[in-house]
Amino acid sequence: MPPPSILWALAIAVVALLVYVSQDFVLLLLLSATVAYLINPIVKVAESAMIKRKVAVTAIYLGIGVAFLVTAYFVLPHLRAEVNTLSGNLPFFSQRFDEAIDAIENEIVASYPVAEGLFSTREVRYEKLNSFIEQQVADIPLLLSHLATIALAAVLIPFFSYFFLRDSRRITKFVLDRLPPGHIETTVAVWCEIDRTVGRYLRGLAIEGIVVGVLAAFGLAILGVNYPILLGVVTGCANIVPYLGPIIGGTAAVLVALVQFKSLSVIAQVVILYLSLKLLDLIVIQPLAVGKGNDLHPVLLIASVIVGGHAWGIVGMVIAVPMITILQRIATLLFERRRYSTQVLDSHPKSGVQSHPYVC
Amino acid sequence: MAKWRWLAQVTDQDQLLRLGILEKVPLFAGLSSRHLGKLLVKFFEKEYGPGETIFTEGEPGKALFVVLAGSVSICRALNEGEELLAQLSAGGYFGELALIDDQPRFASARSTEPARLLILYRSDFEDLMEGQRVLAIQVMGNLLKTLAGYVRRSQSQTNGRNSTIVAKPPPEPLE
Numbered sequence: 001m002p003p004p005s006i007l008w009a010l011a012i013a014v015v016a017l018l019v020y021v022s023q024d025f026v027l028l029l030l031l032s033a034t035v036a037y038l039i040n041p042i043v044k045v046a047e048s049a050m051i052k053r054k055v056a057v058t059a060i061y062l063g064i065g066v067a068f069l070v071t072a073y074f075v076l077p078h079l080r081a082e083v084n085t086l087s088g089n090l091p092f093f094s095q096r097f098d099e100a101i102d103a104i105e106n107e108i109v110a111s112y113p114v115a116e117g118l119f120s121t122r123e124v125r126y127e128k129l130n131s132f133i134e135q136q137v138a139d140i141p142l143l144l145s146h147l148a149t150i151a152l153a154a155v156l157i158p159f160f161s162y163f164f165l166r167d168s169r170r171i172t173k174f175v176l177d178r179l180p181p182g183h184i185e186t187t188v189a190v191w192c193e194i195d196r197t198v199g200r201y202l203r204g205l206a207i208e209g210i211v212v213g214v215l216a217a218f219g220l221a222i223l224g225v226n227y228p229i230l231l232g233v234v235t236g237c238a239n240i241v242p243y244l245g246p247i248i249g250g251t252a253a254v255l256v257a258l259v260q261f262k263s264l265s266v267i268a269q270v271v272i273l274y275l276s277l278k279l280l281d282l283i284v285i286q287p288l289a290v291g292k293g294n295d296l297h298p299v300l301l302i303a304s305v306i307v308g309g310h311a312w313g314i315v316g317m318v319i320a321v322p323m324i325t326i327l328q329r330i331a332t333l334l335f336e337r338r339r340y341s342t343q344v345l346d347s348h349p350k351s352g353v354q355s356h357p358y359v360c
Numbered sequence: 361m362a363k364w365r366w367l368a369q370v371t372d373q374d375q376l377l378r379l380g381i382l383e384k385v386p387l388f389a390g391l392s393s394r395h396l397g398k399l400l401v402k403f404f405e406k407e408y409g410p411g412e413t414i415f416t417e418g419e420p421g422k423a424l425f426v427v428l429a430g431s432v433s434i435c436r437a438l439n440e441g442e443e444l445l446a447q448l449s450a451g452g453y454f455g456e457l458a459l460i461d462d463q464p465r466f467a468s469a470r471s472t473e474p475a476r477l478l479i480l481y482r483s484d485f486e487d488l489m490e491g492q493r494v495l496a497i498q499v500m501g502n503l504l505k506t507l508a509g510y511v512r513r514s515q516s517q518t519n520g521r522n523s524t525i526v527a528k529p530p531p532e533p534l535e
Contacts, residue, residue, distance in 0.1 A: 044401045047372070047375065047397075047401050048394075048397035048398045048400065048401045049397060050371050050372050050375050050376055050379065050397060051370055051371065051372065052370055052371065052372045053372065055370045172404060173404075173405050173406070176404060176405070176406045177406060177407050181408060181412045181413055181414060182413060182416070184406060184414070184415075184479070185415060185419070185420075185421075185422045185423050185479075186422070188404055188422070188423055188479050188481050189422045189423070189481055189483075191404075192481040192483055192484050193483065196483060196484075196487070336420060336462075
């Protein structure tokens with residue numbers, strides 16, 4: 001029988017290989033686990049009232065389904081109208097965008113004549129814009145193939161997350177019962193830290209995305225920018241990507257405002273709106289929603305987002321921060337255990353025959 | 361009666377049994393069923409075979425253990441052999457100091473027959489305390505009473521008035 005360390009290394013290698021081979025499936029499982037984490041606190045409330053977990057999870061899914069339908073009933077018609085108008089306007093988009101750039105250029109040159117030499121000619125700009133649009137149109141079949149994957153995921157994620165939630169207690173007990181007793185405390189500690197870190201991060205992210213999205217939609221509606229609901233949804237969804245998200249949402253809103261108003265002052269207002277939202281998010285929303293932040297160094301955070309993005313795109317960027325936080329917590333707990341077993345045990349006296357009152 | 365039958369069908373009987381055991385744990389004396397329910401969902405459950413070591417003296421303590429079924433012995437190593445400090449059965453608890461700090465365990469715990477234990481990790485307990493003032497005061501009061509008992513018995517042992525102490529008296533619930 002090989003030593004346990006070799007067996008562990010083999011097991012980790014096999015798991016890593018499986019993850020590499022079936023990346024899409026692992027991603028699907030991670031997203032399902034994310035949904036389960038978002039819903040778990042409600043299940044725990046029901047469970048603390050002695051309601052069967054199966055009954056609680058089923059009732060919560062039905063409730064979420066009804067809430068989703070009601071929201072869709074009220075919001076979807078407006079959202080659909082905005083999408084239809086946007087898709088109707090798309091053929092004229094390059095022309096309007098070109099006009100808007102011209103208007104902005106004229107506005108700047110009127111105030112600062114020196115800036116005239118800084119802008120490229122209309123022909124060069126038109127060529128660049130057309131090649132960009134052609135590239136996007138060429139990507140449409142790829143996007144449609146992704147839509148099929150997204151539709152499949154929309155069915156499978158609630159399905160998997162339902163079973164994760166329903167059976168999580170049984171799965172945990174199954175795993176704990178099969179672990180060597182000597183590792184139980186560390187395992188429970190690691191599991192609880194993962195649960196706390198990931199749960200807090202994901203729930204915070206969801207609340208943050210919804211609040212920022214709703215505020216952006218209201219702000220854009222007040223400024224009179226077109227498609228406020230659509231842009232609010234884009235801003236809210238983009239906000240879950242650390243660092244890059246707010247820039248993506250802000251850029252979309254600036255582009256729409258640019259084509260619509262062809263005026264620098266409205267663009268400045270939209271930029272101020274998004275900067276204020278970011279500030280509000282950092283000062284108020286994030287501390288309330290996410291709570292105590294993680295202890296990671298900002299450089300490590302950004303590095304993890306870049307690596308996550310490289311490996312799994314936007315989803316990788318979102319899950320990079322909790323993953324790196326989990327690794328940090330596990331390392332801390334394991335080092336702590338090692339430190340105690342090598343240092344504290346040596347200094348712990350075992351001499352003396354006198355009985356002590358039991359305390360441990 | 362029929363109108364309550366649906367309630368029995370949606371009620372988790374296993375959780376009710378665990379709640380019944382938690383009600384008997386002196387550390388949680390005086391807590392309402394609502395608070396005990398909130399505490400219960402924080403626990404993990406594990407089965408131990410006879411003679412299995414639950415934790416060893418000197419290891420960092422991270423969790424409190426409650427005996428659901430079976431029995432557990434608490435021992436301390438001496439130069440020759442070991443000293444039995446306590447024998448716990450259903451409703452007994454041990455490892456409570458881990459809820460206070462992460463200092464090494466003062467004694468070892470071992471199951472003497474097949475046992476089912478509930479395990480509460482310190483950070484989970486602290487999270488619960490943060491939002492539940494009444495629960496925090498009650499549990500901390502019970503814990504302090506237990507510790508005060510240890511200190512008194514330890515002093516009386518030092519003074520030679522007591523020879524062996526193997527069981528923990530349950531603390532009185534707080535008023």
